[in-house]
Amino acid sequence: MTLSIGIIGTGAIGKEHMRRLNHTLKGARVVAASDVGLEQAQAAIDEVGIEARAYASGHDVINAAEVDAVVVTSWGPTHEEFVLAAIEAGKPVFCEKPLATTAEGCLRIVEAEIASGRALVQVGFMRRFDWAYRQLKALLDEGGIGQPLIAKCAHRNAQANFSGDAGLIDSCVHEFDVMRWLLEDDYVSAQVIQPRVSSLVEGDLQDPSLIILRTRKGMVITIESFLNCQYGYDIRCELVGESGVADLPQPASVPLRHSARDSLGVITHWKDRFIDAFDVEFQEWVDATAKGERHGPTAWDGYVAAVTSDACVKARHSQQVEPIALAERPAFYR
Ligand SMILES: NC(=O)c1ccc[n+]([C@@H]2O[C@H](COP(=O)([O-])OP(=O)(O)OC[C@H]3O[C@@H](n4cnc5c(N)ncnc54)[C@H](O)[C@@H]3O)[C@@H](O)[C@H]2O)c1
C-alpha cells in the first residue's frame, strides 16, 4: 500500500520532507500541498518535481478525499489548528515541533486525540531517531556508565534568526524531549542563567543562555543554548554516571593535517546533521501509519516539552527556579 500524504506548509522543512517522502523513502507519496497561497504551494511542488495538487488552505488538504495522512510543516502558531482539524477528520497527522506554541494548546490536542479514541498524532522530535542518540541510549540502558547523575548538553546553531524567547520554544525543545526519552525521567524544575549577550547578536535576543533542569530521579541537566555561535551546527551531550562518562558520538569527517594544524570538519546546518534521523523518523512513521499503529513521540510528549519551554520562559524572566508541574498522564499515553 502507498500512503497518500497531504502536506501543509511548503517552506524550508516542508520541501525537505516532500523530497524525502517522494524520492527517498518507500511506501508514501505527497499528493496534496498547501501554503499561505496556491502559488506558493504550486511553486514548491514544481521545485521538488512531484505530481501533487496545490490547495488554497490547510483545511482543504486535510479534507481532500485523496489524502490518507497529513504532515504539518507550517509556522509554529498554526500547528494547533491543523492538528485539531486532522483529528476531527480522523486522519493520522505528523506535526513538526512545536506541537503547539503553548502547553494549553498541546493539552487541547491531547484531549481531542483521547476523545477520538485513536492514536493519530506524532510530533517531529527527530533526535529520538538519530543514530548517535540511539547509540548513547543503548549504552545507558545496558548500564554502561551506571546510574546517570549529570548531563551536560550544548545546542549551537551557527546563526538563527530568532527573537525574544523563541529559542526556548523552537530550539531547546529538542533537548527537552530527547533528554526525557534518553533518561526515562521527567523534569521538576527549571532555571535559566544569562551570561552577557554576544556582541554578534542582533535585536532583543538573549544569546547564549544556560538552562538548568532538575529531574524527578534527581539528575541535573545543563543545556547551553547558543543560537549564533558562528562556527557551525554543533550538538553535544555528555552523560556523567556513577561508573563512567559517555559522550554523544559526532558525525565522522576526514581528519585533516594541513598548515601546521590537525583538524576535523564541523557540520553547519541541522538539515545535514539530522538528515539520516529525518529519513528514519519518516520511514518508521509511514510504516506504522500504513498498519494503523502508533509510533514515536506522542501528543503527550509534545505537551511535556511545551510545559518545559513555558517554565524556562518564566524562569528567564523571573530569574528564579521555576517548578515544572505536569497534568496527570492519561492512561491513553502509558
Ligand atoms: N525538526 C526540526 O529540526 C525542524 C527544523 C526546521 C523547522 N522545524 C519546524 O518546522 C516548522 C516550519 O519551519 P521552516 O523552517 O520550514 O519555516 P519556513 O518559514 O521556511 O516555512 C514555513 C511555511 O509555512 C507556511 N505557512 C504559514 N502559515 C501557513 C498556513 N496557515 N497554512 C499553510 N502554510 C502556512 C509559510 O508560508 C512557509 O512557507 C516550524 O514549526 C519549525 O519549528 C523543525
Ligand SMILES: O[C@H]1[C@H](O)[C@@H](O)[C@H](O)[C@@H](O)[C@H]1O
Ligand atoms: O527549527 C530549527 C530546528 O529545530 C533545529 O533542529 C534547531 O537546532 C534549530 O535551533 C531550530 O531553529
